[in-house]
Amino acid sequence: MAHAHIGVLVTSLLTGETLFAQRERQLFVPASNQKMLTAAVAARKLGWDYRFTTRVLATGPVRADGRLDGDLIVVGGGDPTINPRHPDRWAALDRWAAAIAARGVRIVGGHLIGDDNAFAEPGWGSGWSWDDLAAGYGAPIGALQYHEDEVEVMVGPGMTAGAPAVILLSPYGSGLLVDNQAITVAEGQPTRLAVERMPGSIFLTVRGQVAAGAPARTLAASVDNPTRLFVNAFREALERHGVAVAGSAVDIDEADAVPDVSKAVVWIEDRSAPLYEIVDVLLKWSRNEYGETLLWALTPPGQPASEAAGLRVLRESLTGDFGLEPGSFGAFDGSGLSRYDMVSPDAFVRLLTAIWHDPPMLGPFRSALPVAGRSGSLESRMTGTPAEGRVWAKTGSMFNIRSVSGYLLTADEEPLAVSLLANTYTVPSAEIERLMDDVLVALARFSRTTR
Numbered sequence: 001m002a003h004a005h006i007g008v009l010v011t012s013l014l015t016g017e018t019l020f021a022q023r024e025r026q027l028f029v030p031a032s033n034q035k036m037l038t039a040a041v042a043a044r045k046l047g048w049d050y051r052f053t054t055r056v057l058a059t060g061p062v063r064a065d066g067r068l069d070g071d072l073i074v075v076g077g078g079d080p081t082i083n084p085r086h087p088d089r090w091a092a093l094d095r096w097a098a099a100i101a102a103r104g105v106r107i108v109g110g111h112l113i114g115d116d117n118a119f120a121e122p123g124w125g126s127g128w129s130w131d132d133l134a135a136g137y138g139a140p141i142g143a144l145q146y147h148e149d150e151v152e153v154m155v156g157p158g159m160t161a162g163a164p165a166v167i168l169l170s171p172y173g174s175g176l177l178v179d180n181q182a183i184t185v186a187e188g189q190p191t192r193l194a195v196e197r198m199p200g201s202i203f204l205t206v207r208g209q210v211a212a213g214a215p216a217r218t219l220a221a222s223v224d225n226p227t228r229l230f231v232n233a234f235r236e237a238l239e240r241h242g243v244a245v246a247g248s249a250v251d252i253d254e255a256d257a258v259p260d261v262s263k264a265v266v267w268i269e270d271r272s273a274p275l276y277e278i279v280d281v282l283l284k285w286s287r288n289e290y291g292e293t294l295l296w297a298l299t300p301p302g303q304p305a306s307e308a309a310g311l312r313v314l315r316e317s318l319t320g321d322f323g324l325e326p327g328s329f330g331a332f333d334g335s336g337l338s339r340y341d342m343v344s345p346d347a348f349v350r351l352l353t354a355i356w357h358d359p360p361m362l363g364p365f366r367s368a369l370p371v372a373g374r375s376g377s378l379e380s381r382m383t384g385t386p387a388e389g390r391v392w393a394k395t396g397s398m399f400n401i402r403s404v405s406g407y408l409l410t411a412d413e414e415p416l417a418v419s420l421l422a423n424t425y426t427v428p429s430a431e432i433e434r435l436m437d438d439v440l441v442a443l444a445r446f447s448r449t450t451r
Contacts, residue, residue, distance in 0.1 A: 001425060001427060001431075001435075003424065003425065003426060004423070004424060004425035004426075004427070004432075005023070005026075005028065005422070005423040005424045005425075006420075006421070006422045006423075006425075007022060007023040007024055007028055007344065007419070007420075007421045007422075008020060008021065008022040008345060008419070008420050008421075008439070009021050009022075009346055009349045009418070009419050010416055010417070010443065011353070011416065012414060012415075012416060013356050013407075013414075013416060013417055014414055019416070019446075021345075023345070024344065024345045024346045025328065025344050025345075025346050026344060027328075027329075027342040027343065028342065028343060028344065028345075028401075028403070028422075028423050029339055029341060029342065029398070029401050030336055030341055030342075030343040030396055030401075030403050030421060031337075031397055031398045031401045031402070032286045032288075032335065032336040032394065032395065032397065032403070033348060033394050033403040033405050033419075033421070034291070034334070034335060034336030034338075034343065034396070035282055035286065035291045035334070035335060035336055035394060036283070036348065036351060036352075036405065037318060037329070037331060037343070038282075038291050038294050038295050038314065038334040038335070039279045039282055039291075039294065039365065039368070040318075040351055040355060040365065041298065041313065041314050041317040041318060041321070042275060042279070042294040042295075042297065042298065043275065043276075043279065043361060043365065044317055044321050044322075044361070045313060045317060046297065048274065048275050048276040048279075048360075048364050049275065050274065050297075051271040051273070051274055051275070052077045052078050052079035052081075052271070052272035052297070053077045053079075053269060053270070053271055053272075054074065054075065054076055054079050054268075054270045055074075055075045055077075055269050056072065056073070056074050056075075056096055056100070056266070056267050056268035056270075057073040057074075057075060057261060057264040057265065057266055057267065058070060058071075058264060058265050058267050059071045059072075059073065059110065059259055059261060059263070059264045060109070060110070062103060062104055065106070066104050066105055066106030066107060067105075067106065067107050067109050068105050068107070068108045068110070069109050069110075070109065070110050071108070071111045071112070071113055071247070072108050072111075072112050072113070073113045073114075073115055073252075073259055073261065073264065074112070074113070074114050074115065074144060074230070074234060075115040075118070075143075076114065076115065076116050076119070076144035076145070076227075076230070077118055077143060078119055078141070078143050078293050078296065078297055078305060079145060079270075080141070080145050080148070080278065080289055081278060082145065082146050082147070083146070083147050085148075085281050085285070086273050086277065086281075088273075089272065089273055093233055093234050093237040094237050094240065096234070096237065096268050097237040097240065097243060098241050099267070099268055100238065100241070100243055100267065100268075101243050106244070107244045107245075107246055108238070108243065108244070108245045108246060108247070109246050109247075110247050111245070111247035111248050111249070111250060111255065111259075112231050112234060112235055112238075112245045112247070112248070112249040112250070113231070113250055113251075113252050113255055113259055114144050114227040114228070114230055114231040114234075114249075114250070114251050114252060115144075115252045116142045116143040116144045116226075116227040116251065116252065116253075117143065117252065117304065118143040118305060119141065119142050119296060119304060119305045119306075120304045120305065120306040120307075121142075122140055122199075123142050123292070124138075124199075125288075125292055125332070125333030125335060125338045126307060126332045126333055126338055127332050127333065127337075127338030127339050127340030127341070128333070128338055129337075130198075130199060131196075132337060133197070133222060134195050134196050134197035134204070134221060134222060135195065135220065135221065136150035136221060136222055137220070137288050137337070138222050138288070138337065139222035139223065139226070139288075139289055140222065140223075141226065141292045141293050142225075142226040142227055143227075143305075144227045144230040145230065145289065146171075146226070146230040146233050147171055147229065147233070148287065148289055149222060149229065149289055150221060150222050150223060151169045151170060151171065151174045151176065151221050151223060151229075152169070152170045152171075152218050152219075152220060153167065153168075153169055153195060153204070153218065153219040153220070154167070154168045154169075154170065154216050154218050155167050155182055155193050155206060155210055155216060155218075155219065156210065156214075156215075156216035156217075157211060157212045157213065157214055157216075158183075158184040158212075159184075160184065160212065161184055161187075161212050162183065163183070163184045164180050164182070164184070165180065165183060165184055165206070165209075165210050166216075167180055167182070167206055169221075171229070172232065172233075173228070173229055173231075173232025173233055173235070173236065173249075174223045174229050175223065175224060175225055175228040175232075176197075176202055176203075176204045176221070176223060176224065177202055177204065178204050178205075178206060179203050179204065179205040179206070180206055181205055181208075182206045182208050182209060182210060183209055183210075184209070184210060184211070184212050185209045185210070185211055186212060187211055187212045187213045187214075188211060189209065189211045190209075190211070191208075191209065191210045191211050191214055191217055192208045192209055193207070193208035193210065193217055193219060194207050194208055194219075195207075195219050195221045197221065197222070197224070200224065201224065202224050204221055206219075225251060227251040228249075228251055231251070232249050235249040275294075276364040276368070278294070279294075279364065279365070279368045280367070280368040282294070282368070283368040283369050283370065283376070284368060284369070284375060284376030284377070285376060285377070286376075286394075286395070286396075288335035288336075288337050289335075291333070291334040291335030291336070292307075292333065292334045292335050293334075294334055295307065295310040295311065295314060295333065295334025295335075296309075296310045296334070297310070298310040298313040298314060299313070300313070307333065307334075310334065311331055311332070314334075315331055318331070318351070321354075322350065322351050322355075323350050324350050325347070325350075328343070328344045328346055328350075329342060329343045329344065330342035330343075331343075336398075337398075339398075343421075345405075345420070345421055346419075348419035348421075349405075349417045349418075352405065352406065352407065352417040353417050356407070356415070356417065366407060369392040369394055369406050369407070370392070370393060370394065370395065371389060371391065372385075372388050372389065372390065372391035372392075372393070372440065373385070373387070373388030373389060374388070374389055377394075377395040378391065378393065378395060381433070382437050382440060382441060385437075385444070386411065386444040386445050387408070387440045387441045387444040390408060390444050391406065391440050391444065392406050392407045392408075393405060393406025393407065393408070393418070393440075394406055397429065400423065400424055400425055400426075401422070401423050402421075402429055402432045402433055403420065403421045403422065404418075404419075404420050405418065405419035405420065406418060408443050410443060410444060410445075410446045410447060410448075411445055411450070412446075412448055412449060414448070416443060418440065418443065420436045420439060422435075422436070
């Protein structure tokens with residue numbers, strides 16, 4: 001590992017003593033450790049009980065025959081929680097549809113319009129690699145988000161070797177068109193699949209091979225337009241509850257005319273899951289769209305949410321509220337998918353220390369972190385070691401980048417703040433993860449009173 005760039009900082013949260021330091025003030029690409037910065041600032045600026053708001057408006061009256069004389073408009077505020085990770089929120093569209101049907105509506109005479117103007121476009125992070133944008137983890141965000149802005153691409157074998165693979169997208173209504181370049185190969189051959197899509201294109205290319213008789217594989221692909229996916233899903237929910245839409249389900253930017261909302265009536269005002277639940281998913285399962293959504297939500301009121309506005313608040317808060325040195329980090333997105341991001345181990349330890357000494361911040365923040373051998377991205381790491389259940393830390397991973405930063409209890413129950421960052425190595429990433437795990441296990445064994 002002589003060519004690797006590795007930074008480490010370990011400090012005591014009881015005494016402030018530095019127990020170990022190596023390149024602790026140098027800058028590293030942090031990968032998903034960046035999400036801790038976003039989560040901390042969002043909690044400080046928005047509050048743990050913050051919720052995103054979505055409204056459903058009707059632009060006309062309901063006639064006696066059940067026809068809405070006008071459009072149905074969904075005005076988004078960025079809620080990322082309408083997906084299966086939040087079982088109660090996953091049923092939100094059906095609840096809205098049931099409420100609309102209860103008003104006696106049987107047909108929407110106009111269009112179903114998704115108003116996503118609360119968020120600027122395009123919804124990607126600065127410095128994201130173009131070849132990440134087709135994958136589910138590279139999905140753009142928007143003011144209207146459904147199913148994490150991605151589709152499941154199920155790929156199964158054809159009847160015989162040489163036949164095209166069988167592909168199914170779920171949920172319906174993504175707006176993507178599949179270019180199937182995956183073939184069926186002989187039984188027993190390896191299955192290798194990949195998805196590709198150029199930014200701004202609706203054509204999703206599926207390449208590779210799947211063995212005859214093999215079980216289907218499921219990949220995650222980003223959608224081109226989250227709003228289109230949202231309104232199509234809402235249209236389906238309305239149909240399930242007996243409400244037809246005579247017009248189209250469209251993004252407001254694609255509507256033939258700007259709807260007149262001067263006399264519109266708010267029929268539904270929906271609130272997302274609270275911020276503490278959103279941060280739990282963000283840190284435990286490292287969902288990039290959650291990180292970007294929280295960053296954009298930091299935009300001051302009165303302007304469309306944007307990355308640039310959110311980053312200004314993030315940078316000011318990290319230095320002013322959490323005591324990070326201005327030169328110790330460079331934030332360019334909210335999730336860490338950007339290779340422009342730069343953070344030092346010292347910056348992460350300062351953040352963790354500030355949170356540790358702020359009890360209202362510490363409880364929800366630490367409970368959202370993965371736990372060694374127990375939960376999240378650390379569930380299968382350090383099991384059966386002294387570190388199991390005693391390390392609360394965020395992981396990060398990209399090509400030739402690994403990171404882990406968080407809290408740890410020693411054998412003496414002494415709390416430590418730890419940051420381990422590794423960049424530009426040539427060994428397999430699994431070796432870097434084992435090295436980091438060995439360090440955390442050694443720290444969990446550490447005792448000042450016994451040898």
